[in-house]
Amino acid sequence: MTSKLAFNQGDPQFIPLTSYRAYPQEEMEQRALQFYQDMARRKTIREFSSEPVPRSVIEQCLLTAGTAPSGANHQPWHFAVVSDPALKRQIRIEAEIEEREFYERRAPQEWKDALAPLGTDSSKPFLEDAPHLIVIFGQKNTVMDDGAVVKNYYVPESVSIATGFLIAALHHAGLATLTHTPSPMGFLNQLAGRPDNEKPYILLVVGYPAQHCMVPNIRKKPLNEIATFL
Numbered sequence: 001m002t003s004k005l006a007f008n009q010g011d012p013q014f015i016p017l018t019s020y021r022a023y024p025q026e027e028m029e030q031r032a033l034q035f036y037q038d039m040a041r042r043k044t045i046r047e048f049s050s051e052p053v054p055r056s057v058i059e060q061c062l063l064t065a066g067t068a069p070s071g072a073n074h075q076p077w078h079f080a081v082v083s084d085p086a087l088k089r090q091i092r093i094e095a096e097i098e099e100r101e102f103y104e105r106r107a108p109q110e111w112k113d114a115l116a117p118l119g120t121d122s123s124k125p126f127l128e129d130a131p132h133l134i135v136i137f138g139q140k141n142t143v144m145d146d147g148a149v150v151k152n153y154y155v156p157e158s159v160s161i162a163t164g165f166l167i168a169a170l171h172h173a174g175l176a177t178l179t180h181t182p183s184p185m186g187f188l189n190q191l192a193g194r195p196d197n198e199k200p201y202i203l204l205v206v207g208y209p210a211q212h213c214m215v216p217n218i219r220k221k222p223l224n225e226i227a228t229f230l
Contacts, residue, residue, distance in 0.1 A: 040220075042171045044178055046120075047210040048130035055083075057173050058132060058206070069152030074142060077162050080135040080192040085128070091191055097205070099124060102183065118216050126178060130207035135188050136163055137198040142167035158201035159201050161192040170206055176206040 023031065062079050062192045070076060082088055101217035103112070127133060138159040152158075163179075170177050180203040188200040 002158040014194070031068045039171065042167075042177070043215045045176045045209050045213055045215055046126050046178055047213040048126050048176070048178075048205065049208040050129055050131060051060040051197040051208050053131045053175060053207055058134075061166055061169035061173055061175075062134075064169035065162045068158070068162035068165045070158035070162070071152065072148070073182055073222075074140065074152045075158070076139040076141075076152035076155045077159050078137040078139060078194065078198060080188075080194060081138065081167075082135065082192065083131060087191060088128050088130075088133060090205070091133060091188070092124055092174065094191065095127060095180070096122055096124055098182040098184065098187075112158075116217065124180070127180070127203075128203050129210070131177075133201055133208055134166070134204040135192050136166075136200050136202045136204060137189075137192075137194055140197045140199065143197075155199075156201070163202055163204070166204070175222045176209050179203075180205055 058081060058120070062081075065077075065079065066075065071138075082091065105124045136159060138155040140154055140155065141152055144150055167177050181201075182203065185200040185203070186196070188203065189196065190196065192200075
């Protein structure tokens with residue numbers, strides 16, 4: 001149930017902007033550089049330790065995700081945090097069924113060739129090894145406290161932005177992640193107990209790297225390949 005306070009009801013109401021902070025140019029450049037350098041250390045991993053992660057850290061990172069902008073401020077997302085070993089086991093079983101179907105029947109050879117440098121296959125032990133799985137749902141609509149159904153706008157875009165915030169927050173806190181997207185993912189609604197008006201977008205694996213974790217030797221595109229200044 002979503003509070004009415006999350007939405008703009010009736011005439012718009014505005015308050016003074018008091019949270020913005022301005023910085024001198026030199027400090028701005030330094031802050032931008034430091035944030036880039038920190039995020040550049042981030043690696044997607046597939047080998048996780050089973051070491052527990054404090055729930056308080058996950059909660060704070062989810063609050064950060066919840067600050068993301070969204071269409072009409074509807075905040076059309078829900079984060080289902082799975083820590084129960086039996087439920088993680090069931091998610092792995094269901095996900096691997098879909099993954100085997102993908103790799104053996106549905107995936108075109110071109111896509112398999114693109115995935116080859118990453119060493120991925122249908123086996124997903126990280127779904128059990130990692131202490132937390134966060135199933136990220138997008139909400140097609142929201143049921144208000146009075147029973148009214150409100151359509152949500154720009155759901156994929158809003159959920160994507162919130163997911164980016166969440167991944168950055170988890171990395172900043174000292175955790176590693178993996179964005180896993182078995183397809184189709186409808187089984188996650190049932191296992192996570194989420195309603196039909198929600199669609200699972202990403203299964204985010206969260207935890208610490210395993211002791212001898214290995215990652216692909218890949219690079220990110222330089223600025224001149226990802227941006228144009230007009």
